[in-house]
Amino acid sequence: xxxxxxxxxxxxxxxxxxxxxxxxxxxxxxxxxxxxxxxxxxxxxxxxxxxxxxxxxxxxxxxxxxxxxxxxxxxxxxxxxxxxxxxxxxxxxxxxxxxxxxxxxxxxxxxxxxxxxxxxxxxxxxxxxxxxxxxxxxxxxxxxxxxxxxxxxxxxxxxxxxxxxxxxxxxxxxxxxxxxxxxxxxxxxxxxxxxxxxxxxxxxxxxxxxxxxxxxxxxxxxxxxxxxxxxxxxxxxxxxxxxxxxxxxxxxxxxxxxxxxxxxxxxxxxxxxxxxxx
Amino acid sequence: xxxxxxxxxxxxxxxxxxxxxxxxxxxxxxxxxxxxxxxxxxxxxxxxxxxxxxxxxxxxxxxxxxxxxxxxxxxxxxxxxxxxxxxxxxxxxxxxxxxxxxxxxxxxxxxxxxxxxxxxxxxxxxxxxxxxxxxxxxxxxxxxxxxxxxxxxxxxxxxxxxxxxxxxxxxxxxxxxxxxxxxxxxxxxxxxxxxxxxxxxxxxxxxxxxxxxxxxxxxxxxxxxxxxxxxxxxxxxxxxxxxxxxxxxxxx
Numbered sequence: 001x002x003x004x005x006x007x008x009x010x011x012x013x014x015x016x017x018x019x020x021x022x023x024x025x026x027x028x029x030x031x032x033x034x035x036x037x038x039x040x041x042x043x044x045x046x047x048x049x050x051x052x053x054x055x056x057x058x059x060x061x062x063x064x065x066x067x068x069x070x071x072x073x074x075x076x077x078x079x080x081x082x083x084x085x086x087x088x089x090x091x092x093x094x095x096x097x098x099x100x101x102x103x104x105x106x107x108x109x110x111x112x113x114x115x116x117x118x119x120x121x122x123x124x125x126x127x128x129x130x131x132x133x134x135x136x137x138x139x140x141x142x143x144x145x146x147x148x149x150x151x152x153x154x155x156x157x158x159x160x161x162x163x164x165x166x167x168x169x170x171x172x173x174x175x176x177x178x179x180x181x182x183x184x185x186x187x188x189x190x191x192x193x194x195x196x197x198x199x200x201x202x203x204x205x206x207x208x209x210x211x212x213x214x215x216x217x218x219x220x221x222x223x224x225x226x227x228x229x230x231x232x233x234x235x236x237x238x239x240x241x242x243x244x245x246x247x248x249x250x251x252x253x254x255x256x257x258x259x260x261x262x263x264x265x266x267x268x269x270x271x272x273x274x275x276x277x278x
Numbered sequence: 279x280x281x282x283x284x285x286x287x288x289x290x291x292x293x294x295x296x297x298x299x300x301x302x303x304x305x306x307x308x309x310x311x312x313x314x315x316x317x318x319x320x321x322x323x324x325x326x327x328x329x330x331x332x333x334x335x336x337x338x339x340x341x342x343x344x345x346x347x348x349x350x351x352x353x354x355x356x357x358x359x360x361x362x363x364x365x366x367x368x369x370x371x372x373x374x375x376x377x378x379x380x381x382x383x384x385x386x387x388x389x390x391x392x393x394x395x396x397x398x399x400x401x402x403x404x405x406x407x408x409x410x411x412x413x414x415x416x417x418x419x420x421x422x423x424x425x426x427x428x429x430x431x432x433x434x435x436x437x438x439x440x441x442x443x444x445x446x447x448x449x450x451x452x453x454x455x456x457x458x459x460x461x462x463x464x465x466x467x468x469x470x471x472x473x474x475x476x477x478x479x480x481x482x483x484x485x486x487x488x489x490x491x492x493x494x495x496x497x498x499x500x501x502x503x504x505x506x507x508x509x510x511x512x513x514x515x516x517x518x519x520x521x522x523x524x525x526x527x528x529x530x
Contacts, residue, residue, distance in 0.1 A: 094337055164370075164372075164374045165374070165376060165377075167332070167335075167370070167374070168370070168374045168376060169376075169386075169390075170332060170335060170363065171330065171332055171363055171367075171368045171370075171440075172363070172364070172367075172386055172387040172390065172439065172440065172443065173360050173361070173363045173364035173387060173390060173391060173443060174360070174390045175360060175390075178390050182390070183376065187377060
Protein backbone atom coordinates (compact mmCIF):
# COMPACT_ATOMS: atom_id res chain seq x y z
CA UNK A 1 0.00 0.00 0.00
CA UNK A 2 1.72 3.14 -1.16
CA UNK A 3 0.94 6.25 0.83
CA UNK A 4 1.90 9.73 -0.23
CA UNK A 5 4.72 11.31 1.84
CA UNK A 6 2.39 13.55 3.87
CA UNK A 7 0.06 10.73 4.86
CA UNK A 8 3.02 8.49 5.56
CA UNK A 9 4.41 11.16 7.88
CA UNK A 10 1.19 11.37 9.85
CA UNK A 11 0.79 7.63 10.13
CA UNK A 12 4.36 7.31 11.34
CA UNK A 13 3.93 10.06 13.92
CA UNK A 14 0.73 8.45 15.18
CA UNK A 15 2.38 5.03 15.41
CA UNK A 16 5.32 6.42 17.34
CA UNK A 17 2.95 8.18 19.68
CA UNK A 18 1.05 4.95 20.29
CA UNK A 19 4.27 3.06 21.06
CA UNK A 20 5.40 5.72 23.50
CA UNK A 21 2.01 5.72 25.14
CA UNK A 22 2.09 1.96 25.52
CA UNK A 23 5.51 2.09 27.14
CA UNK A 24 4.56 4.78 29.59
CA UNK A 25 1.18 3.15 30.00
CA UNK A 26 2.68 -0.11 31.23
CA UNK A 27 4.81 1.77 33.73
CA UNK A 28 1.85 3.79 34.96
CA UNK A 29 -0.33 0.68 35.17
CA UNK A 30 2.17 -1.17 37.33
CA UNK A 31 2.69 1.77 39.65
CA UNK A 32 -1.00 2.55 40.00
CA UNK A 33 -1.99 -1.09 40.49
CA UNK A 34 0.54 -1.72 43.24
CA UNK A 35 -0.05 1.60 44.96
CA UNK A 36 -3.82 1.19 44.88
CA UNK A 37 -3.60 -2.15 46.64
CA UNK A 38 -0.66 -1.33 48.85
CA UNK A 39 -1.05 2.27 50.01
CA UNK A 40 -4.04 1.61 52.28
CA UNK A 41 -1.92 -0.77 54.32
CA UNK A 42 0.94 1.66 54.82
CA UNK A 43 1.02 3.82 57.90
CA UNK A 44 3.68 4.85 60.39
CA UNK A 45 3.18 1.63 62.29
CA UNK A 46 3.67 -0.46 59.19
CA UNK A 47 7.05 1.07 58.66
CA UNK A 48 8.24 1.06 62.25
CA UNK A 49 6.97 -2.22 63.69
CA UNK A 50 8.49 -5.62 63.15
CA UNK A 51 6.60 -8.43 61.46
CA UNK A 52 4.48 -10.43 63.85
CA UNK A 53 3.34 -13.99 63.44
CA UNK A 54 5.50 -14.75 60.38
CA UNK A 55 4.24 -11.58 58.71
CA UNK A 56 0.51 -12.03 59.20
CA UNK A 57 0.56 -8.99 61.42
CA UNK A 58 2.80 -6.13 62.43
CA UNK A 59 4.90 -4.11 60.01
CA UNK A 60 8.02 -4.50 57.90
CA UNK A 61 10.60 -2.64 59.90
CA UNK A 62 13.20 -5.39 60.06
CA UNK A 63 12.96 -5.94 56.33
CA UNK A 64 13.54 -2.25 55.72
CA UNK A 65 16.67 -2.52 57.83
CA UNK A 66 17.62 -5.61 55.85
CA UNK A 67 17.25 -3.88 52.51
CA UNK A 68 19.16 -0.81 53.64
CA UNK A 69 22.05 -2.72 55.18
CA UNK A 70 22.43 -5.09 52.27
CA UNK A 71 22.38 -2.29 49.74
CA UNK A 72 24.79 -0.14 51.76
CA UNK A 73 27.20 -3.04 52.16
CA UNK A 74 27.11 -3.87 48.45
CA UNK A 75 27.72 -0.25 47.45
CA UNK A 76 30.58 0.12 49.93
CA UNK A 77 32.36 -2.83 48.36
CA UNK A 78 31.48 -2.37 44.71
CA UNK A 79 32.17 1.36 44.42
CA UNK A 80 35.90 1.38 45.17
CA UNK A 81 36.37 -1.83 43.21
CA UNK A 82 34.41 -0.56 40.23
CA UNK A 83 35.78 2.97 40.13
CA UNK A 84 39.29 1.64 40.67
CA UNK A 85 38.91 -0.75 37.75
CA UNK A 86 37.55 2.03 35.58
CA UNK A 87 40.49 4.29 36.47
CA UNK A 88 42.93 1.50 35.69
CA UNK A 89 41.32 0.75 32.32
CA UNK A 90 41.15 4.36 31.18
CA UNK A 91 44.14 6.11 32.74
CA UNK A 92 46.80 3.51 33.36
CA UNK A 93 46.71 1.39 30.25
CA UNK A 94 46.62 1.87 26.54
CA UNK A 95 43.92 -0.05 24.66
CA UNK A 96 45.29 -3.53 24.16
CA UNK A 97 44.28 -7.19 24.33
CA UNK A 98 44.35 -7.18 28.14
CA UNK A 99 41.95 -4.24 28.51
CA UNK A 100 39.60 -5.78 25.96
CA UNK A 101 39.57 -9.03 27.95
CA UNK A 102 38.84 -7.20 31.19
CA UNK A 103 36.06 -5.22 29.61
CA UNK A 104 34.60 -8.32 28.01
CA UNK A 105 34.69 -10.07 31.37
CA UNK A 106 32.80 -7.22 32.99
CA UNK A 107 30.18 -7.28 30.22
CA UNK A 108 29.73 -11.03 30.66
CA UNK A 109 29.31 -10.52 34.39
CA UNK A 110 26.51 -8.09 33.59
CA UNK A 111 24.65 -10.71 31.63
CA UNK A 112 24.62 -13.44 34.25
CA UNK A 113 21.12 -14.13 35.61
CA UNK A 114 20.68 -13.03 39.20
CA UNK A 115 19.68 -16.47 40.38
CA UNK A 116 23.02 -17.82 39.20
CA UNK A 117 24.66 -15.11 41.26
CA UNK A 118 22.60 -16.36 44.15
CA UNK A 119 23.90 -19.86 43.60
CA UNK A 120 27.47 -18.58 43.29
CA UNK A 121 27.09 -16.60 46.49
CA UNK A 122 25.62 -19.58 48.27
CA UNK A 123 28.42 -21.91 47.27
CA UNK A 124 31.27 -19.49 47.89
CA UNK A 125 30.23 -17.17 50.70
CA UNK A 126 27.57 -19.04 52.59
CA UNK A 127 29.14 -22.51 52.40
CA UNK A 128 32.80 -22.57 51.41
CA UNK A 129 33.92 -19.47 53.30
CA UNK A 130 31.57 -20.25 56.12
CA UNK A 131 29.83 -16.88 56.36
CA UNK A 132 26.45 -18.55 56.50
CA UNK A 133 23.22 -16.81 55.59
CA UNK A 134 24.23 -13.28 56.34
CA UNK A 135 24.38 -9.68 55.26
CA UNK A 136 28.04 -10.36 54.54
CA UNK A 137 27.24 -13.10 52.03
CA UNK A 138 24.33 -11.19 50.52
CA UNK A 139 26.22 -7.92 50.33
CA UNK A 140 29.23 -9.48 48.66
CA UNK A 141 27.04 -11.24 46.11
CA UNK A 142 25.11 -8.05 45.37
CA UNK A 143 28.40 -6.17 45.06
CA UNK A 144 29.55 -8.43 42.24
CA UNK A 145 26.19 -8.09 40.55
CA UNK A 146 26.35 -4.30 40.43
CA UNK A 147 30.07 -4.16 39.69
CA UNK A 148 29.73 -4.17 35.85
CA UNK A 149 27.30 -1.26 35.98
CA UNK A 150 29.62 0.80 38.13
CA UNK A 151 32.62 -0.04 35.97
CA UNK A 152 30.77 0.85 32.78
CA UNK A 153 29.31 4.15 33.99
CA UNK A 154 32.54 5.20 35.69
CA UNK A 155 34.48 4.47 32.55
CA UNK A 156 32.09 6.56 30.48
CA UNK A 157 32.28 9.38 33.00
CA UNK A 158 36.08 9.34 33.09
CA UNK A 159 36.36 9.16 29.32
CA UNK A 160 34.12 12.19 28.93
CA UNK A 161 36.46 14.41 30.92
CA UNK A 162 38.13 16.58 28.24
CA UNK A 163 41.66 15.36 27.46
CA UNK A 164 42.78 18.98 27.60
CA UNK A 165 42.31 19.02 31.36
CA UNK A 166 44.85 16.22 31.69
CA UNK A 167 47.28 17.99 29.35
CA UNK A 168 47.03 21.17 31.39
CA UNK A 169 47.43 19.30 34.65
CA UNK A 170 50.57 17.52 33.44
CA UNK A 171 52.03 20.69 31.96
CA UNK A 172 51.70 22.29 35.41
CA UNK A 173 53.90 19.62 36.93
CA UNK A 174 51.42 17.11 38.34
CA UNK A 175 52.06 13.44 38.71
CA UNK A 176 49.69 10.96 37.13
CA UNK A 177 48.04 10.17 40.45
CA UNK A 178 47.51 13.87 41.21
CA UNK A 179 45.99 14.36 37.78
CA UNK A 180 43.62 11.43 38.27
CA UNK A 181 42.51 12.34 41.79
CA UNK A 182 42.50 16.15 41.63
CA UNK A 183 41.40 16.80 38.05
CA UNK A 184 39.84 13.77 36.37
CA UNK A 185 37.81 12.23 39.19
CA UNK A 186 36.22 15.50 40.41
CA UNK A 187 35.02 16.19 36.88
CA UNK A 188 33.84 12.61 36.40
CA UNK A 189 32.02 12.54 39.73
CA UNK A 190 28.50 13.31 38.44
CA UNK A 191 28.66 10.37 36.04
CA UNK A 192 30.12 8.07 38.65
CA UNK A 193 27.52 9.03 41.23
CA UNK A 194 24.77 8.41 38.68
CA UNK A 195 26.07 4.88 38.15
CA UNK A 196 26.20 4.28 41.88
CA UNK A 197 22.65 5.50 42.39
CA UNK A 198 21.40 3.36 39.52
CA UNK A 199 23.02 0.41 41.25
CA UNK A 200 21.30 1.34 44.50
CA UNK A 201 18.00 1.20 42.66
CA UNK A 202 18.79 -2.26 41.35
CA UNK A 203 20.00 -3.60 44.68
CA UNK A 204 16.86 -2.51 46.49
CA UNK A 205 14.71 -4.74 44.35
CA UNK A 206 17.03 -7.71 43.94
CA UNK A 207 15.41 -10.90 45.15
CA UNK A 208 16.83 -14.10 43.66
CA UNK A 209 20.44 -13.45 44.58
CA UNK A 210 19.56 -12.28 48.06
CA UNK A 211 17.25 -15.10 49.02
CA UNK A 212 20.07 -17.61 48.56
CA UNK A 213 22.65 -15.68 50.46
CA UNK A 214 21.13 -13.44 53.08
CA UNK A 215 18.42 -15.85 54.07
CA UNK A 216 15.06 -14.79 55.38
CA UNK A 217 15.33 -14.22 59.10
CA UNK A 218 12.69 -11.84 60.39
CA UNK A 219 14.67 -10.42 63.32
CA UNK A 220 16.44 -7.11 63.04
CA UNK A 221 20.04 -7.95 62.07
CA UNK A 222 22.61 -7.33 64.79
CA UNK A 223 25.83 -7.66 62.79
CA UNK A 224 27.04 -8.39 59.28
CA UNK A 225 26.94 -12.03 60.18
CA UNK A 226 23.22 -11.96 60.92
CA UNK A 227 20.81 -13.32 58.43
CA UNK A 228 18.33 -10.73 57.23
CA UNK A 229 15.27 -10.54 55.06
CA UNK A 230 14.89 -7.75 52.53
CA UNK A 231 11.61 -6.18 51.48
CA UNK A 232 11.65 -7.89 48.11
CA UNK A 233 12.21 -11.32 49.68
CA UNK A 234 9.52 -10.57 52.24
CA UNK A 235 7.07 -9.71 49.48
CA UNK A 236 7.96 -12.91 47.62
CA UNK A 237 7.48 -15.15 50.65
CA UNK A 238 4.26 -13.50 51.77
CA UNK A 239 2.73 -13.61 48.32
CA UNK A 240 3.80 -17.13 47.44
CA UNK A 241 2.84 -18.69 50.73
CA UNK A 242 -0.37 -16.70 50.95
CA UNK A 243 0.47 -15.38 54.38
CA UNK A 244 -1.01 -11.94 53.93
CA UNK A 245 -1.80 -10.47 50.54
CA UNK A 246 -2.58 -6.96 51.83
CA UNK A 247 0.77 -6.77 53.61
CA UNK A 248 2.50 -8.18 50.53
CA UNK A 249 1.07 -5.36 48.46
CA UNK A 250 2.05 -2.91 51.18
CA UNK A 251 5.64 -4.11 50.99
CA UNK A 252 5.57 -3.90 47.21
CA UNK A 253 4.23 -0.36 47.41
CA UNK A 254 7.04 0.71 49.73
CA UNK A 255 9.54 -0.85 47.34
CA UNK A 256 8.13 0.93 44.32
CA UNK A 257 8.07 4.25 46.12
CA UNK A 258 11.67 3.76 47.23
CA UNK A 259 12.83 2.96 43.70
CA UNK A 260 10.91 5.91 42.26
CA UNK A 261 12.45 8.19 44.87
CA UNK A 262 15.94 6.95 44.02
CA UNK A 263 15.41 7.53 40.31
CA UNK A 264 13.99 11.00 40.82
CA UNK A 265 16.91 11.85 43.09
CA UNK A 266 19.29 10.65 40.38
CA UNK A 267 17.72 12.88 37.75
CA UNK A 268 17.69 15.88 40.04
CA UNK A 269 21.30 15.47 41.17
CA UNK A 270 22.48 14.78 37.65
CA UNK A 271 20.88 17.96 36.34
CA UNK A 272 22.27 20.06 39.15
CA UNK A 273 25.77 18.74 38.66
CA UNK A 274 25.69 19.15 34.90
CA UNK A 275 24.59 22.73 35.24
CA UNK A 276 27.25 23.53 37.80
CA UNK A 277 30.17 22.04 35.93
CA UNK A 278 29.55 22.97 32.29
CA UNK B 279 75.92 32.75 33.58
CA UNK B 280 75.89 30.97 30.27
CA UNK B 281 74.08 33.10 27.70
CA UNK B 282 72.80 29.96 26.02
CA UNK B 283 69.87 28.63 28.02
CA UNK B 284 68.76 25.75 25.80
CA UNK B 285 70.92 23.82 23.41
CA UNK B 286 69.18 21.55 20.92
CA UNK B 287 71.64 19.22 19.28
CA UNK B 288 70.93 16.80 16.42
CA UNK B 289 67.46 16.28 17.84
CA UNK B 290 64.89 14.11 16.07
CA UNK B 291 61.48 13.11 17.32
CA UNK B 292 59.48 10.11 16.14
CA UNK B 293 55.96 8.98 16.84
CA UNK B 294 55.99 5.33 15.91
CA UNK B 295 57.45 5.29 12.45
CA UNK B 296 56.52 8.87 11.61
CA UNK B 297 59.28 11.43 11.96
CA UNK B 298 57.96 14.72 13.28
CA UNK B 299 61.24 16.56 13.90
CA UNK B 300 64.40 16.00 11.89
CA UNK B 301 67.92 16.66 13.11
CA UNK B 302 67.33 20.02 14.79
CA UNK B 303 70.25 22.20 15.85
CA UNK B 304 69.21 25.35 17.66
CA UNK B 305 70.31 27.52 20.56
CA UNK B 306 67.95 29.54 22.70
CA UNK B 307 69.52 32.53 24.44
CA UNK B 308 68.71 33.54 27.97
CA UNK B 309 66.12 36.31 28.41
CA UNK B 310 65.28 36.51 24.74
CA UNK B 311 61.98 36.08 22.99
CA UNK B 312 62.51 33.44 20.32
CA UNK B 313 59.81 33.40 17.70
CA UNK B 314 59.07 30.10 15.95
CA UNK B 315 57.26 30.45 12.64
CA UNK B 316 56.28 28.08 9.86
CA UNK B 317 53.25 26.64 8.08
CA UNK B 318 50.91 24.15 9.70
CA UNK B 319 52.31 20.68 10.47
CA UNK B 320 55.87 21.96 10.33
CA UNK B 321 56.74 20.64 13.80
CA UNK B 322 56.53 23.91 15.74
CA UNK B 323 54.19 22.59 18.44
CA UNK B 324 55.97 19.25 18.55
CA UNK B 325 59.22 21.12 19.17
CA UNK B 326 57.68 23.05 22.04
CA UNK B 327 56.23 19.92 23.63
CA UNK B 328 59.58 18.20 23.25
CA UNK B 329 61.14 20.86 25.46
CA UNK B 330 58.92 20.09 28.44
CA UNK B 331 58.61 16.43 27.54
CA UNK B 332 54.86 16.66 27.24
CA UNK B 333 55.25 14.47 24.16
CA UNK B 334 56.12 11.61 26.50
CA UNK B 335 52.37 11.23 27.02
CA UNK B 336 51.81 10.35 23.37
CA UNK B 337 51.93 6.69 22.44
CA UNK B 338 55.01 5.64 20.50
CA UNK B 339 57.05 8.75 21.26
CA UNK B 340 60.77 8.29 20.65
CA UNK B 341 63.68 10.74 20.44
CA UNK B 342 67.25 10.91 19.21
CA UNK B 343 69.84 13.54 19.96
CA UNK B 344 69.92 15.84 22.96
CA UNK B 345 68.24 18.89 24.38
CA UNK B 346 70.35 20.51 27.09
CA UNK B 347 68.74 22.91 29.48
CA UNK B 348 71.10 24.62 31.92
CA UNK B 349 73.78 22.21 30.77
CA UNK B 350 71.89 18.95 31.40
CA UNK B 351 70.29 16.72 28.79
CA UNK B 352 66.62 16.56 29.68
CA UNK B 353 66.20 13.19 27.97
CA UNK B 354 68.79 11.55 30.18
CA UNK B 355 67.32 8.82 32.34
CA UNK B 356 66.84 10.04 35.89
CA UNK B 357 65.60 13.46 34.82
CA UNK B 358 62.86 14.77 37.08
CA UNK B 359 60.21 15.36 34.44
CA UNK B 360 57.72 16.83 36.91
CA UNK B 361 60.19 19.52 37.95
CA UNK B 362 61.10 20.09 34.29
CA UNK B 363 57.49 20.87 33.47
CA UNK B 364 57.36 23.40 36.28
CA UNK B 365 60.48 25.10 34.97
CA UNK B 366 59.11 25.30 31.44
CA UNK B 367 55.59 26.69 31.70
CA UNK B 368 53.41 26.20 28.65
CA UNK B 369 50.49 28.28 27.39
CA UNK B 370 48.35 26.55 24.77
CA UNK B 371 46.59 27.87 21.67
CA UNK B 372 43.12 27.53 23.15
CA UNK B 373 42.89 28.80 26.69
CA UNK B 374 42.09 25.84 28.93
CA UNK B 375 40.93 27.00 32.33
CA UNK B 376 40.24 24.18 34.74
CA UNK B 377 36.61 23.97 35.88
CA UNK B 378 37.16 25.78 39.14
CA UNK B 379 37.55 29.30 40.47
CA UNK B 380 40.09 31.84 39.23
CA UNK B 381 41.95 31.55 42.51
CA UNK B 382 42.04 27.77 42.40
CA UNK B 383 43.26 27.77 38.81
CA UNK B 384 46.31 29.84 39.65
CA UNK B 385 46.85 27.97 42.91
CA UNK B 386 46.76 24.60 41.15
CA UNK B 387 50.45 24.33 40.25
CA UNK B 388 51.79 25.41 43.66
CA UNK B 389 49.32 23.10 45.43
CA UNK B 390 50.46 20.11 43.38
CA UNK B 391 54.03 21.09 44.23
CA UNK B 392 53.22 20.84 47.92
CA UNK B 393 52.63 24.44 49.03
CA UNK B 394 50.12 24.28 51.88
CA UNK B 395 49.81 27.54 53.78
CA UNK B 396 46.85 29.58 52.74
CA UNK B 397 48.71 32.91 53.13
CA UNK B 398 51.58 31.75 50.98
CA UNK B 399 49.21 30.57 48.28
CA UNK B 400 47.28 33.86 48.34
CA UNK B 401 50.53 35.76 47.89
CA UNK B 402 51.53 33.59 44.95
CA UNK B 403 48.12 33.97 43.31
CA UNK B 404 48.14 37.74 43.61
CA UNK B 405 51.71 38.03 42.40
CA UNK B 406 51.11 35.80 39.39
CA UNK B 407 47.89 37.52 38.36
CA UNK B 408 49.68 40.86 38.52
CA UNK B 409 52.53 39.62 36.36
CA UNK B 410 50.03 38.15 33.93
CA UNK B 411 48.23 41.47 33.63
CA UNK B 412 44.93 40.19 34.99
CA UNK B 413 44.89 41.23 38.66
CA UNK B 414 42.99 44.51 38.31
CA UNK B 415 40.20 42.86 36.37
CA UNK B 416 39.59 39.93 38.68
CA UNK B 417 40.78 40.98 42.14
CA UNK B 418 37.20 41.33 43.40
CA UNK B 419 35.97 38.01 42.08
CA UNK B 420 38.73 35.50 42.65
CA UNK B 421 36.26 32.89 43.80
CA UNK B 422 34.07 32.99 40.69
CA UNK B 423 34.39 30.33 38.03
CA UNK B 424 37.24 30.81 35.60
CA UNK B 425 34.96 29.60 32.83
CA UNK B 426 33.07 32.88 33.00
CA UNK B 427 36.05 34.96 31.84
CA UNK B 428 36.39 36.17 28.28
CA UNK B 429 38.80 34.44 25.89
CA UNK B 430 41.51 37.05 26.33
CA UNK B 431 41.14 36.99 30.11
CA UNK B 432 41.26 33.20 30.16
CA UNK B 433 44.49 33.22 28.22
CA UNK B 434 46.04 35.71 30.64
CA UNK B 435 44.80 33.44 33.43
CA UNK B 436 46.69 30.56 31.81
CA UNK B 437 49.78 32.77 31.76
CA UNK B 438 49.34 33.60 35.44
CA UNK B 439 48.86 29.91 36.16
CA UNK B 440 52.32 29.00 34.91
CA UNK B 441 53.94 32.08 36.44
CA UNK B 442 52.74 30.81 39.82
CA UNK B 443 55.33 28.04 39.52
CA UNK B 444 58.18 30.54 39.05
CA UNK B 445 59.42 28.94 35.83
CA UNK B 446 62.61 29.83 34.03
CA UNK B 447 61.07 29.52 30.59
CA UNK B 448 57.71 30.42 29.13
CA UNK B 449 56.59 28.40 26.11
CA UNK B 450 53.65 29.76 24.17
CA UNK B 451 51.94 27.83 21.39
CA UNK B 452 49.99 30.28 19.18
CA UNK B 453 48.62 31.98 22.28
CA UNK B 454 46.69 34.72 20.53
CA UNK B 455 45.37 32.92 17.45
CA UNK B 456 41.79 32.97 18.70
CA UNK B 457 41.86 36.37 20.39
CA UNK B 458 40.78 39.86 19.43
CA UNK B 459 43.45 42.50 18.65
CA UNK B 460 43.19 44.21 22.06
CA UNK B 461 43.73 40.98 23.98
CA UNK B 462 46.53 40.09 21.60
CA UNK B 463 48.20 43.41 22.30
CA UNK B 464 47.85 42.95 26.06
CA UNK B 465 49.54 39.57 25.89
CA UNK B 466 52.34 40.85 23.66
CA UNK B 467 52.93 43.69 26.13
CA UNK B 468 53.08 41.20 28.99
CA UNK B 469 55.68 39.17 27.11
CA UNK B 470 57.86 42.21 26.54
CA UNK B 471 57.79 42.94 30.27
CA UNK B 472 58.35 39.31 31.24
CA UNK B 473 61.43 38.99 29.05
CA UNK B 474 63.49 40.59 31.79
CA UNK B 475 63.04 37.64 34.11
CA UNK B 476 62.20 34.73 31.80
CA UNK B 477 63.32 33.16 28.56
CA UNK B 478 60.40 33.03 26.16
CA UNK B 479 59.70 30.85 23.14
CA UNK B 480 56.73 31.97 21.12
CA UNK B 481 55.29 29.71 18.42
CA UNK B 482 53.08 31.68 16.07
CA UNK B 483 51.52 31.31 12.65
CA UNK B 484 51.28 35.10 12.48
CA UNK B 485 54.59 36.24 11.04
CA UNK B 486 53.84 39.86 11.82
CA UNK B 487 53.52 39.00 15.48
CA UNK B 488 56.93 37.39 15.41
CA UNK B 489 58.34 40.49 13.72
CA UNK B 490 56.76 42.68 16.42
CA UNK B 491 57.73 40.73 19.48
CA UNK B 492 60.59 38.29 18.87
CA UNK B 493 64.26 39.13 19.22
CA UNK B 494 65.27 36.14 17.15
CA UNK B 495 63.13 34.00 14.90
CA UNK B 496 63.39 30.39 13.74
CA UNK B 497 61.66 29.10 10.62
CA UNK B 498 60.41 25.49 10.65
CA UNK B 499 59.33 23.54 7.60
CA UNK B 500 58.32 19.87 7.45
CA UNK B 501 59.93 19.09 10.78
CA UNK B 502 63.23 20.72 9.89
CA UNK B 503 64.75 23.94 11.11
CA UNK B 504 65.40 25.89 7.93
CA UNK B 505 67.12 28.86 9.50
CA UNK B 506 67.25 30.94 12.66
CA UNK B 507 68.63 34.37 13.42
CA UNK B 508 67.89 37.92 14.55
CA UNK B 509 64.33 38.84 13.57
CA UNK B 510 65.47 42.00 11.85
CA UNK B 511 67.55 39.93 9.46
CA UNK B 512 65.13 37.06 8.96
CA UNK B 513 62.27 39.32 8.01
CA UNK B 514 64.24 41.56 5.66
CA UNK B 515 66.95 39.37 4.20
CA UNK B 516 66.48 35.67 4.89
CA UNK B 517 69.32 33.39 3.81
CA UNK B 518 67.20 30.48 2.62
CA UNK B 519 64.86 30.82 -0.38
CA UNK B 520 62.22 28.74 1.37
CA UNK B 521 62.07 31.26 4.20
CA UNK B 522 61.71 34.01 1.65
CA UNK B 523 58.87 32.15 -0.11
CA UNK B 524 57.02 31.59 3.14
CA UNK B 525 57.36 35.17 4.29
CA UNK B 526 56.16 36.45 0.95
CA UNK B 527 53.13 34.24 1.20
CA UNK B 528 54.03 32.08 -1.80
CA UNK B 529 52.93 29.12 0.33
CA UNK B 530 51.76 28.49 3.86
